Amino acid sequence: MAAADIPSAALRHHDLCSRGIRLARKMRSDVTDLLDIYVERQGLDASISVAAVDGVPAAAAERWAEQSGTQRLLDNLAAYRAFRTLLAQMLEEQREQLGDADAELGPALAAVLLQVSAFAYHLEELLELESRGAPAEEGSEPPAPPRLSLFEQKLRGLGVLRELAQWAVRSVRDLRQLAKHGPGTTLEGSGTALGLPESQ
Amino acid sequence: PQNLKCVTHNLRKMVCTWDISSKRRHGQTEFCYTIDDVIPKCFKTKEKKVEIPVPGSSTTVKITTYSISGTAFATRHFEIHKKDISFVPLAPRILSLTPDFSTSTLTLKWSDNGSAFPYGLDASWEIEILRKETMEDVTRESYNSKLTHEDIIHSWNWKSDMPLECTSHYARIRHYINITQFDGHKDWSDWSPVEVVPGKDTEPSGSGLFPQDTVVAVGSNVTFCCVHEEGRQVQRMSYGAKDYPLIRLSSRSSAIRVLNASASDASGTNIVCRMSENGMDGTVLFVGYGPDTPEDLSCETSNFVIIKCTWKPGRASGLYGVRGTKYSLIESISGKNVSCEVNEMKKERVCGFPVLADQKTYSFVLGVSNPIGQTEASLLVDLNQRVNPETPEKLTVSENSSTSVRLRWFINGSFAEIRLLCQIEISSAHSEQKLHNVSMPGGKFSTYTAQLNALHPYTKYRFRVRCSAADHFWRWSDWSGTEEHTTLEA
Numbered sequence: 001m002a003a004a005d006i007p008s009a010a011l012r013h014h015d016l017c018s019r020g021i022r023l024a025r026k027m028r029s030d031v032t033d034l035l036d037i038y039v040e041r042q043g044l045d046a047s048i049s050v051a052a053v054d055g056v057p058a059a060a061a062e063r064w065a066e067q068s069g070t071q072r073l074l075d076n077l078a079a080y081r082a083f084r085t086l087l088a089q090m091l092e093e094q095r096e097q098l099g100d101a102d103a104e105l106g107p108a109l110a111a112v113l114l115q116v117s118a119f120a121y122h123l124e125e126l127l128e129l130e131s132r133g134a135p136a137e138e139g140s141e142p143p144a145p146p147r148l149s150l151f152e153q154k155l156r157g158l159g160v161l162r163e164l165a166q167w168a169v170r171s172v173r174d175l176r177q178l179a180k181h182g183p184g185t186t187l188e189g190s191g192t193a194l195g196l197p198e199s200q
Numbered sequence: 201p202q203n204l205k206c207v208t209h210n211l212r213k214m215v216c217t218w219d220i221s222s223k224r225r226h227g228q229t230e231f232c233y234t235i236d237d238v239i240p241k242c243f244k245t246k247e248k249k250v251e252i253p254v255p256g257s258s259t260t261v262k263i264t265t266y267s268i269s270g271t272a273f274a275t276r277h278f279e280i281h282k283k284d285i286s287f288v289p290l291a292p293r294i295l296s297l298t299p300d301f302s303t304s305t306l307t308l309k310w311s312d313n314g315s316a317f318p319y320g321l322d323a324s325w326e327i328e329i330l331r332k333e334t335m336e337d338v339t340r341e342s343y344n345s346k347l348t349h350e351d352i353i354h355s356w357n358w359k360s361d362m363p364l365e366c367t368s369h370y371a372r373i374r375h376y377i378n379i380t381q382f383d384g385h386k387d388w389s390d391w392s393p394v395e396v397v398p399g400k401d402t403e404p405s406g407s408g409l410f411p412q413d414t415v416v417a418v419g420s421n422v423t424f425c426c427v428h429e430e431g432r433q434v435q436r437m438s439y440g441a442k443d444y445p446l447i448r449l450s451s452r453s454s455a456i457r458v459l460n461a462s463a464s465d466a467s468g469t470n471i472v473c474r475m476s477e478n479g480m481d482g483t484v485l486f487v488g489y490g491p492d493t494p495e496d497l498s499c500e501t502s503n504f505v506i507i508k509c510t511w512k513p514g515r516a517s518g519l520y521g522v523r524g525t526k527y528s529l530i531e532s533i534s535g536k537n538v539s540c541e542v543n544e545m546k547k548e549r550v551c552g553f554p555v556l557a558d559q560k561t562y563s564f565v566l567g568v569s570n571p572i573g574q575t576e577a578s579l580l581v582d583l584n585q586r587v588n589p590e591t592p593e594k595l596t597v598s599e600n601s602s603t604s605v606r607l608r609w610f611i612n613g614s615f616a617e618i619r620l621l622c623q624i625e626i627s628s629a630h631s632e633q634k635l636h637n638v639s640m641p642g643g644k645f646s647t648y649t650a651q652l653n654a655l656h657p658y659t660k661y662r663f664r665v666r667c668s669a670a671d672h673f674w675r676w677s678d679w680s681g682t683e684e685h686t687t688l689e690a
Contacts, residue, residue: 041465095521
């Protein structure tokens with residue numbers, strides 16, 4: 001990489017990080033709104049507890065502080081690719097279950113799905129900059145959703161959205177770390193885990 | 201010997217039983233009987249029961265009891281008349297008790313053993329349904345039939361008021377045969393052995409909340425049950441936002457009963473069962489209406505390519521998505537069937553059906569169904585009498601002279617089978633608006649022309665046109681766009 005390029009790579013890296021942070025914040029607020037709509041439209045009790053949902057990556061991370069920039073990006077990318085599949089499944093389920101009666105939940109879900117897809121693409125760009133390249137997506141066909149009862153489907157959807165809200169918070173922090181240290185750097189630090197407040 | 205009683209199960213043989221009053225130990229008993237004054241028959245028995253033929257009119261009986269050493273110590277004579285004999289049919293045997301979990305229905309099948317009896321006897325049956333670990337009586341229902349001297353298998357359905365998964369259901373049956381020509385006492389048979397449909401609460405890993413994701417009509421009463429592992433307790437069960445009193449079905453199953461359910465939201469009403477050790481299970485109930493019979497079903501064609509049927513749906517079902525109301529249009533002359541894409545949220549209901557070659561009359565049945573019910577409306581249509589042509593397009597005006605013009609327009613459709621009546625509206629600043637009617641043979645996706653005479657020279661006119669079927673007027677098309685034209689100077 002020529003001398004003139006290094007500053008522009010750093011500039012580009014910083015720009016991508018800050019744009020990513022703005023995207024993640026917007027996603028966080030939209031997911032929070034979506035959660036309210038979801039709980040209300042699905043007739044759920046907002047305080048209902050949902051066990052960990054299979055296939056949904058957990059936002060809380062052990063030894064968060066020690067992660068390298070690349071590892072952060074890889075974890076984020078894996079998560080948002082998973083959320084992209086999960087949200088698409090949820091959207092399909094809503095259409096099937098609510099059909100024409102859904103003028104609110106479906107569009108809100110679709111909007112968040114778009115943001116998740118955009119954020120995943122954004123992460124891929126950051127990984128390109130890390131001269132690492134984004135890992136290929138595993139296989140073309142996403143795994144078929146498990147056969148669940150409607151109530152289980154509703155809870156699963158709630159679990160997905162809650163975890164996505166957590167990830168949006170984590171992504172902001174991850175990207176801040178990245179922005180601080182520039183492209184391609186590894187980090188040492190004390191072993192603190194990223195505990196995320198249990199968001200309702 | 202005393203208390204001699206004789207019971208017949210089949211009018212041919214009877215079983216006689218007696219008691220021995222003395223406390224003394226005794227050996228065998230000799231039983232002698234004479235039927236209808238024929239020669240007596242005797243035999244020895246250790247039992248206090250014998251089976252002998254049913255007499256035509258009467259039987260005399262002599263019972264002698266012997267001591268262990270064989271000496272007779274008591275003898276008694278009895279006279280048994282037909283009226284002294286009791287007729288008690290044998291207990292019936294259930295052939296099968298089959299559950300349909302999707303409809304919570306039990307189907308009971310049994311044989312009436314009619315071949316054992318003369319033709320034409322009236323038989324009454326009582327079927328008892330029991331439930332729970334404690335086999336509580338749920339209902340006892342009657343069923344009548346006629347014996348036909350053949351063994352007929354009867355089938356009887358019972359719809360439970362709770363899902364069959366909730367707890368074990370049992371059934372048993374007994375019957376009474378009304379033999380009018382039998383003088384003796386007649387009684388109900390014993391109950392059949394019980395048949396059981398085990399509940400999920402008897403399966404080692406059985407658990408869940410039932411019914412699962414079901415649809416019921418508004419006003420229904422619904423029982424939900426929460427089946428769980430041994431040792432767990434149900435703490436509370438809620439329907440929507442409200443907790444309901446628990447009904448214990450067994451150590452592993454508790455229920456709630458929701459009365460007069462009201463319409464649910466599009467996503468259904470959640471029923472949640474909260475158990476000890478953070479256990480939770482749930483199901484969803486959809487409460488809506490069966491479809492109303494469509495009103496004002498009307499079908500017409502605007503182009504002889506597609507027949508467009510419209511109707512008024514009536515009350516909304518309150519069910520959406522996969523549970524939404526489905527419409528299909530069946531044409532019984534051709535046998536063709538079309539399913540209709542309908543948006544439940546929109547008031548307008550439209551369905552298209554292809555115009556069929558060489559078919560003028562159409563006998564439509566609009567089938568409407570959703571998980572709660574179905575209905576239909578029908579309509580017989582002579583298509584030539586239901587033509588509402590497409591809006592005339594590409595209206596052009598060309599001049600012939602200072603007092604006449606020629607109008608040309610195109611209509612998208614195939615009207616070769618009918619005559620068209622078109623109406624031309626003529627407006628100008630100086631004279632009153634006039635309507636000029638002209639009829640012409642219909643064409644196939646073609647252009648039509650009409651000549652207008654007696655116009656004023658050098659005058660600005662506005663023309664527009666609409667058309668309908670000439671022979672059987674049904675509806676005018678919409679007006680075409682307006683075309684302005686100034687006639688030539690004289």
